[in-house]
Structure formats: structure tokens, C-alpha cells
Amino acid sequence: MTPLQLSRRLLPYLKPYFWPYFVVALFCMVAYSATSGAVPYLVRSLVDDIFEARDESMLRMLPGVIVAVFTVRALLNFGQAYLSEWVGQHIVFDLREALQRRVLHLPLSYLDKAATGNIVARINTDVLLVRQALTEGVAAMIRDTTTVVVLLLVVFYLDPVLALIGFVGLPSVVIPLQTLSRRMRKLSQRGLASLGGLSSLLQESIQGSRVVKAFGMEEYEARRFIEENERLMRLSLRAARIQAFTAPMMEVLSAFAIAALLYYGGLSVLAGGRSTGSFLAFLTAAVLIYEPVKKLIRTNNVVQTGLGAATRVFELLDLDVESSGAENSVKIEALRDAVRWENVSFSYDKERVLDSVNLEMKAGEVLALVGPSGGGKSTLADLLPRFYEVDEGRVSFDGIDVRDIDLRSLRALIAVVTQQTFLFNDTIRNNIAYGLDDCSETAIRAAAAAANAAGFIESFSGGYDTVVGEMGVQLSGGQRQRLAIARALLKDAPILILDEATSSLDTESERLVQSAIDRLMHGRSSLVIAHRLSTVRRADRIAVVDAGRIVASGTHEELLESSDLYRRLYEIQFQDGHGDDAEQAEDA
Ligand SMILES: Nc1ncnc2c1ncn2[C@@H]1O[C@H](COP(=O)(O)OP(=O)(O)OP(=O)(O)O)[C@@H](O)[C@H]1O
């Protein structure tokens, strides 16, 4: 995006606060600087009037006037500082809200590949720079441009010929400034990207601290960090060089202008063409322009940095969100007939993960998917709540393409227990009742009991108020699973997707989790990715998934007869009822 396009998209964020907040802030700013000039003048004239005229009545007024003037100044100062911050914080608020909302609705296919730190940095840091460009930038532009324009008018009015001479050099300033601006914008973008990388690295090394420690990789992680850290520093220094360079460059260039003016103007004064007084007046005005121009250039750097950040902010804001359903999308309330995968092909990237799959799950039945690791079982399940969209074919719900179903109503029908259980850094109660606004304590406790989780929850001193730590790290694997099951039970959706986690549980926990699962499946249509014999046995139908295809399906007995792969899986995975250990051995 060009700077102009960027500005055009940014200004609407300032607009809601432009009047009266921003305008009043601006007024305070201008009035405050105006009084700064007036104060010495005022004091001088007062003192002269008093002491020259020996006027005692004036002296009596003096303290009051001084206090009044400084009070007004204080109010103006407060007004400009607080109001511009007020506007800025509201812009930050709006932008962050818009960004987070966008992120929540991004498709998984994007989020899978995105570095968390990079997204987080855009919402945390970039927004601040955008805000700075908008509030400080716009304010300073208005203030300083006004000053410059007024002074220019004065200069041209005083002496148009000299004024022209003074400004022939102007293009030689503008062109390098443009180049520097572009560089500044690019550098800001790259610096922010690097900052995002830095947060990603940090996040990973903290979340993965157990692995880092176990493999003694502290030094390696430190080196990775240093690399990115150094890149960031170099980029920042380059930006700082540009920033430090612009003011001196201006100074040198204006020296040329002033030298030319002095020489040419001086000659004409000596020759009698100009009066000394008007020449000096002109020079004063010309020199006065210098300060606001210098400020404008400094502001320009802030604005360019902000525009670089804005590019990144809009990149995120412009991403396509997952469609909430086709235009005339249907709201569904129950599954009456069946879910069907019809000729479904799917790939995450280039490689096909599912290849013309045909599969059916009838209402009320338990369909189990079994098969070697990486075969596509979880992917098949993920297509049902439309976590991903098919490349070819369709997934249908009572004959309706899931893409034509209102996304909220579709997902409301499905409870998912994922392969990697995810818990929020919140209380056990809130983790179980996730997504349910008004949920009675009794219901939460009943769900926990049905998931065989009530026992361990009540053994904690905090009970249901126990906070489980990020991703539930303060719980054991089996406890986490049972909370995830309780969560699905409480949602009480007619369709259940259960990606049985493969973590190895001891016999007792497995029995507990298994009986929780049995209760969960009761009376629902369930798609179970099964790693346990008991689940497979209980299934009405079993489909064997291998390398993205359904290679066989039927009941347990039928498959034992008809499918070599199933028989082999059965022998190594399910035989002793502790399939998990065997499967992990195979994975390794
Ligand atoms: N988010 C993703 N992005 C890219 N590729 C993926 C993603 N998730 C899975 N894959 C790939 O898709 C293939 C199928 O994965 P899937 O998770 O469906 O297998 P699975 O049958 O569930 O295996 P497991 O029994 O180990 O859970 C694998 O080759 C995997 O590498």
C-alpha cells in the first residue's frame, strides 16, 4: 500500500474522536505554545509599565495576573496532554479490538502456519506505533504546517524575489527526504516483524521449557534468541541512523540557502536596491521557518514508522475470515439422518491427505476410525465442524453441504474431545463450563462426576476453583483428559467427536477414562478415533483409514475376516486392551 492509501485507511480510526476531543486537544496545544511566547512579553510590559510609570495600582494587579496566566497555561497543558492521550488510547482500543476479533475468526488453515508471536506483536506493539503516528503525527503536522505556511506567506509578501532564491534549493531537500521516508517505512516493518519473531522464540522456549531442560538446550535456545535479537538491534540502529541523519542534513542544506540569501541580499542592500531593515525582517522570518520545518521532518519519521506498522496491522485485518456459512445458510438443530463424507479430497498444503473418501455416520450410531498414524483420521473428523474445508467433494449433514450451514449452528451440535487436550489457564469450573454462559453448579458437578473427575477435583484444596495453569500444566495427563471429557459432556451436543488421546494411562486411570467415554457416547452419534479395543468393540461400524483412503469398513468381526490391515492392527494395538503402549512403540 502507498502512504496515501495507508493514511486513507488509518484516518477513519481518528475520525470518531476528531470532534471535539482531538480538535480541543489541538487548540490547547496551539494556545499553550502561543502563551509561551506571550508570557515573557507580558511580564516585560507589565514590569515596564509598573516601574517606568511608578504605578502602584498596576503592581497590585500583577500577582493576580501572573497566577491567572499560569493557571490558564496549566489547564491548557493538562488539556493537550490528557486529551491527546485520550484520543490515542481510544484508537489503540479500537484497533486492538478489531484485530483480536479478526484473529478469533481466522481459519485454522491460516493459524496452523502463523507464528503466534508475530500475531501477538501486531496487536501489542504495532498498534502503539500506529497510534503515535495518528495522534502525534496528525497534531504536529497540523500545528507545524500552519506555522510554516504563515511564515512562508510573510516571507513572500516581504520580498518575493529573495523568497524565490531561498527556495530554489527546496527540491534538493524533498527528494532525499522521500527516499529516506520509504526506507524508514520498510525498516519499521522489518523491525516489527523481527520483534514478532523474538516473541515467538521466547514463547516457544518458555512453553517448551521442559523439553529445553531435558535436552540441555539452554545454550542453543539462547543462541537462537541472540541471532534474532541482533537482527532487531541492527534494524533499529539503521532506523536510528536515518532519524539522526535527517536533521543535520536539513541544517547543512539550509546553510546553503541562508548563505545564498545573505550574499545576494547583502549585495543588493549595499547597492542600495533594498533597505537594510526590510532585508533583516526577511531574514528573521526565513530563519524562523527553520524550527517548524525541522519538527515536521522529525514528525515525518514518526509517521513513516507508524505507516510501516499500519501495513502490518492491515495485513492482519485484511485476512479472510472463515465464512460463517453461505448467503442463505441453513440453521440446523439436530442430526436426523446421517453425516456423509462424499468423495472428499483434502490437502493441507500440496500433498493429498484425504483422497476421494466416502464415509457415512448414521444418526445415533458409533462410528470408529482406526488405522496407522498419519493416515488422516483426525483430518476426517476436523472436516465435520468445518475446521478445514474440503478441496473436492463435500461433507453433508442430513444431505446439506456443511458449507451451506450456519457455522454457529453447525458447531453448536458438535462436542469435540481433541487428541491434544487443551485447557485454559483458568479455574477447573470455568474450563468445564467453557462456552456455556448460564450453567448451574449442579450441572458442572454432575458432568465432572460422569467424567470420573469429581474425585480428584474435590481432593484439591481449591476444589472447582483450582486454577490449572497454562494449557493445564498443573494437572496430570489423565486428569486433563477427564476434564476435557467433562467439558464435552456438559455441552451435551447430539454429535460427539472423540479423538482418543494416546497418552498412556495406568490401568486404573484408563478404566476411569474409558467408563467416562462410554457415558459420553451414550445416546449420541459418535465419531470415535479409537485406540482402545473396548471402544472399537462397542462401535456399530468401523472404518479402516490408511494413507488418506478408507480401505475397509464393517463390524469388528467382519473386518477380522476381510481386512488384513485391520487384523494386523488388532493384533498389535488392541489385543491386550492396552493398545496405547503398543501403538507408541510402533510410532517410535
Ligand atoms: N495442520 C496440519 N497442517 C499440515 N499437515 C497436517 C496438519 N495436520 C496433519 N497434517 C498431515 O496430515 C496427515 C494426516 O494427519 P492426521 O492428523 O489426520 O492423522 P491421524 O490419522 O489422525 O494420525 P494419528 O493416529 O497419529 O493421530 C499427516 O501426514 C500429517 O502430517
Ligand SMILES: [Mg+2]
Ligand atoms: Mg490423529
